[in-house]
Amino acid sequence: MWFNSLRTQLLLWLLVPLMLFVGFNTWVTYNNATDMATVVHDRMLLGSARIIAEQIRYEDEILQVTIPPAALELFQSDSHDLIYYRVVTAHGVLLAGQPDLPAPPKFSHNEEAIYFNATFRDEPVRIVAFFQQVVGNPERVPVMIEVAQTQHSYKTLSDRMWEHTVQQQLAILLLVGLLLLLGLRHGLAPMMRLRDRVQRRKPGVLEELDAAPVPSELVPLVHAINDYVQRLDDHMSAQGRFIANASHQLRTPLTILNTQVHYGLRSTDSEGKDAALRAINKGIQHGIRLVNQLLTLSNAETGIGRPLRQSDVNLIEVVQRVIEELATIAQSKDIDLGFEFRDNPIMIRATPSMLEELVANLLDNALRYTPAGGIVTVSVSHDETGALLLVEDNGPGIPENEREHVFERFFRLQEDRSDGSGLGLAIVREIATASNAGVVLSTAPGGSGLLVSVSFPPPARQPASDIDGGPAS
Template sequence: MRSKLLVWLSLPLLSLWFAGAVVAFFMAINFTNVAYDRALFDSARSLAEQVRVVDGRTVLGLPSSVVRLLLSDESDIVYFQVVGRDGRLVSGEADLPRPPAGGRIGKPILHDGKLRGEKLRIASLYVIPLGGANGSAVLVQVAETLNKRHVLAEEILTGMLAPQLALIALALLIVWFGVGRGLGPLQKVRHEIASRSHRDLSPLAESNSPEEVQTLIHAINELMGRLDQALGAQQRFIADAAHQFRTPLAGLKAQTDLALRQTDPVQQRHALEQLSASAGRTVRLINQMLALARVEPGADKSLELQVLELDALARESAMEWVPQALKKEIDLGYEGPGEAVSIRGEALRLRMLLDNLIDNALRYCPGGSSVTVKVGVEAGGAVLVVEDSGPGIPPEEQDKVFQRFYRVLGSEAEGSGLGLAIVQEIVHLHGAQVEIATPAAGRGTEVRVKFPRF
């Protein structure tokens, strides 16, 4: 994070520095040209003052060697040229480039040129020499190479850009240490989490941390709390499952040993029938546990709610359980509103919900009882009710039966204690509500599932 922040800060700063360098370069070139052009023009004017007309001829009042000595420079090569009014060379360098056309007398002309492949800066001046007639102007030029101009421009550029670059580096260094100090609390949190055991889900200390970090720590603590609850529930589920499997597996082992000891075919058949019944109960317990695992939150993220007709689904489920009801001599019926009742849900899980409710009612009701599956519409949404006339559930235990492996004391029917836990998970997945009550007749059990308004 600190490296990324440093990169994002350095890119615009360096871009600005580069743009400033370009501007500073042109400013330095302009400054050096202005300074040295003035000196170059002064040399041209001084040289022009030495030009005279003697006996009709234009002459330079100083020898060329003296002029070169006066114009000598430590850094650059200096050239001069004096051209008469007739265009003939009076003195100096013959190949020096001429100025652009249109020059006026007494007005300096500054221009660039080349001599033998080397760039020059040239100051040109048209003057009327001493003793000359009007209109008899001569051209005086002084030129120099660009070495000292480049040196001065580089010195100005370096003097401007080096401090800026140093300030940028200092700013980035300060940001580096500042961000590192600011991230100190996060590093502390990282170290504390890394040093913990995978079993330690206790909350992190939120005190002595910046407000922004406290928000992060609070979110981590909430996540740890949820993980602790989920892992606790998982551990309890595993412990309960191990306890529930211990009894049927021990029974299977005992019945298997008994069947092996029997020599009488009748007794042996009876022992095998008991063994088959125990195996069936164990298989049902395993299936119920697998069903519960599939409907737990987060176990399956493929839940896709679709528009379903709850009345048709409930009627079909009730019809499938009719043979089982007839076997136990229980009157299983269905009551609907006579019109379609639509909800948003998943057919497979709703079918599982109905199967568990009807199975529970048939399992715990004695022969001669009645079980009724009802579908209706109330204010706020659709309602599914499974009502039976069985022994019922005491009011103080009606909330407990949704716990895993919980069974009402005194119940003689065989069961896993997972049916209503599965129902509750499916209800939660659909955003619905489930409650247990005693029917108006005062006997039996009424399980009511209320779905949200469609």
């Protein structure tokens, strides 16, 4: 939509306050124009009243008034206003003018003027009442001179003053709007050039953008893009290595299977065919396990960027199920597989299937590298900081300088002679990260072997423990 345009939003943020200011200023200007027209109008009325007052004489013991033409010529205009006047004594005796002209609210002192609005002969008028003593008048009481004018010229004058000011302000607003458009176009040009630079890049090119020609306000955006490009490059490189390693890991067993199939087909005796079938079965099982691990790893990676559905899971039950599934492997190698826990349940927040894969890979890794007759012990505990899963074995362990590398995909220790794929601990790390858990490798307390510690944060809702358990093995 047009409102999503940055140029439009900036223009609105600049023009709307300016328009509000112009509107307020228009109201102020209208009041000022009205006040100015009132001042001009009142001065003309007072000037006319003074001219009439100067023509009042006390002769032959009476007050005489002559209305000079100059007193009325002051009001000549195109508006054709009507002029009224009245001269009365302090006792209300009419000396000249219209007798029914409205009187002021009070009788004032000498040389004072009173301005007021009234309605006369069905028209609004502005009136000045001027009081002045007449030289020679024995009463020494001021005479009142009233001059009134209809308000057509007054309204015309105030409207013209207001319209002239409004026209100037509208012209300024239009000019400012045009200058803002030009300024925004010029100011946003670097952003458009940055967009063009990004759009011109060829697909698959992950070069960083040069921040030198970019304005300082866009430098953080360029740095963010460069950081994302670097992370994307690292991710794509890791994916490329993963695909290459996965292809290698799958190509080898498939080549062996193909050789075993040909050997079985060429064998003429049943004993050779049976040996080939057993070898093929073993290779298929290894391939199935590798494919399952690859799928598990892919699902775990998905859980990091887009979390899988999680729920409160009893860690004790998960470990018990995995131990039951792997018990036959432990028995076949005469390994003492034990499980220790004090409380049941111990709840954590995780994806149930992923949590089971994490425990299965840890135990499979321990059973695979622990020699015959060895010991593998699983223990689970919890406190206010969360739950802790420990898997301890008395196998060869992992050198301290290699412990971070074993979390890489397909990484194998040089002395590793097992049929593992090098994905077990990588899967554990990915699932733990998706569950907000931490994984730490260390030497077992006995001084040899490996101790894997997985710490889980407490769930948002802590269920009450209603079943007491004890150590089991």
